[in-house]
Amino acid sequence: MQAANTVLIEEAEPATHTNAPPKVSARDVCVYYGDKQALFDVDLDIHAHQVTALIGPSGCGKSTFLRCLNRMNDTIDICRVEGRIVIDDEDIYARHVDVVHLRARVGMVFQKPNPFPKSIYDNVAYGPRIHGLASGKDELDDIVETSLRRAGLWDEVKDRAAEPGTGLSGGQQQRLCIARAIAVQPEVILMDEPCSALDPIATARIEELIDELREQFTIVIVTHSMQQAARVSQKTAFFHLGVLVEEGDTEQIFTTPKDDRTQAYITGRIG
Amino acid sequence: MTSETLPDSGTIRDRNSDKSALVKAGLKRRYAAERRFRAYGVAGILFGLGCILLLFYTIGSNAIPAFTQTMLRLDITLDPQDIDPDAISTANYRKIVRQPVRALFPEVTSRRDKRALAAMLSPGAAYAVRQMVIDDPSLIGKRISILVPLSDDIDQLNKGAIKASSDETERRVSNKQIAWFERLQDFGLVETVFNTTLFTAGDSREPELAGIWGAVVGSFFTMIVTLALAFPIGVASAVYLEEFAPKNKWTQVIEVNINNLAAVPSIVFGLLGLAVYINFFGLPRSAPLVGGMVLALMTLPTIIIAGRAALKAVPPSIRDAARGLGASPLQVTTHHVLPLAMPGILTGTIIGMAQALGETAPLLMIGMVAFIVDIPGGVTDPATVMPVQIYLWSDAPERAFVERTSAAIAVLLGFLILMNTLAVFLRKKFERKW
């Protein structure tokens, strides 16, 4: 509780950010797909209990960077990551780090809702089950209910938790995926264009949700919508052709960008 | 200004009307081509359907007589003088069944005629009486009424396959036998019953005593061995190659070789089985164990290829979702990918098994073509399988084996259709929309 309070104060006072150590800090991150380099020396700090938006034109490496943070790039054979990414003082690319444990700490929500073709309950319960987070059926029920509540989906599905998750609407499915991610109690949640397949109402619902989740989690979101970045994030990082061009407080980026390319992108001249 | 624009718009209109005329002319050709194409397709399907119908018709019409058997009702007195109660199984039952037949025709006296008369009975008649007495020894001394099979030639005569009108030298039934048979019919002693022997007996030299049950059981044991070997190995290989193996030169070489394996003629697998399993490892000849192992080699590539296709069809987003939650590679596979791919894998397996069930050539190589009367009791007993039984019967000279061959084919086709229907059903039932 104490911690949460300090964080809230910090957010109200952006100038004091630098005092708290960053939750995630990336240094000199270079990513290669085969011979092709997709990211060039990215340095970025991500602070706890904030929403950090990654913006930039298509193909600039936003998803690539995001997937570095939970080592999802490991699953791509030709992908190679260089540099250091530290989460809470631990280098996640160090030899002894177990990706299974890392991904329990850093959850992910994908662009296209991808619920398992199982029941709504099983979708949410899957993470806690494989990580052994619940000691019994009651506790698991509890986790599922809390997660669905936090994802704002509980009222819509409480009577049909046994129905398949794939039978929900797109927006509901995406909230189910968010519930599934937070059921594991991660510290960081990565979202790759979570609203791109949704209509404005469902999008607004998810944005609200992101704002609420910020209290408990650190969120990194990739988005193509400037408005969305402006609405939900406190920090924004602008990528262009694999280079992190500019990062800073969202307000500053959108009102007084330092770099011409940022200026050009947010005013819609490149993209 | 107008003088300049008018000709322009005129040419455009001309060009437009030209174009629509061109398109119209082209359309006609396109429609004609489409109609022709559809006609080819329909013709092809009709031809295929016609062939299948013809096949079913020939097999069906040939097989139907095999499902009945001509029997003779005999009233037999089981004289204790003929059957020693202490040696029931060794009594002369041939004599016992012949006596009542001779009694019906007292005028037959010459040795040759007596033999010809006795030959109208199947050897199975004596077996039937013997079995009856063994089952219930208290019958000794009583008078029993029993249905016994007539020989295959008389059976064929009754079914009309041997015609009384044909020349005596060209048929296996003499004029006298025909006359006796007609008398038996007049006495009301001849009955045509459902041929249960066909479904309960093993092979026999006598068509009326031969059945496919031995081959069915042999096929069953063989398929069990094939399934027990090919399914786990095939699924494990498919999962490893698709989900775990690094994509490099070696896995490519393996992939090419698996595809090659699927194209190897089955008889080669038979030779391999003969050389390796029987000659090298000393496993028994003619056994379903070896047959199953050989067919497993043949079925493996089918299962691996179908399995990989099914695994590939599972959307990557499901894998990402599970990985993103921290599932280990094995958990991703066993919890999500494999269950979703299972219907496809099962479909491939069933189709592979159906192929194996119909396979003959490799089994000939490992000795499953032997004449085996006993129903196999396990995977190491000598046995034959349905397609080999068909092959054996189709080679037999007796007229009665022709219809039995067709009947065995019908039964085999029945099993194959059943398996393929199951495969289609599985595919339909578990077809997923992501």
Ligand SMILES: Nc1ncnc2c1ncn2[C@@H]1O[C@H](COP(=O)(O)OP(=O)(O)OP(=O)(O)O)[C@@H](O)[C@H]1O
């Ligand atoms: N699996 C891959 N194999 C090879 N190249 C890849 C792969 N994934 C991404 N790339 C390349 O890396 C670069 C960055 O891609 P990335 O997906 O990170 O872009 P992005 O910013 O997320 O784009 P978008 O906004 O369209 O999602 C692109 O040039 C892309 O072609």
Ligand SMILES: [Mg+2]
């Ligand atoms: Mg992307």
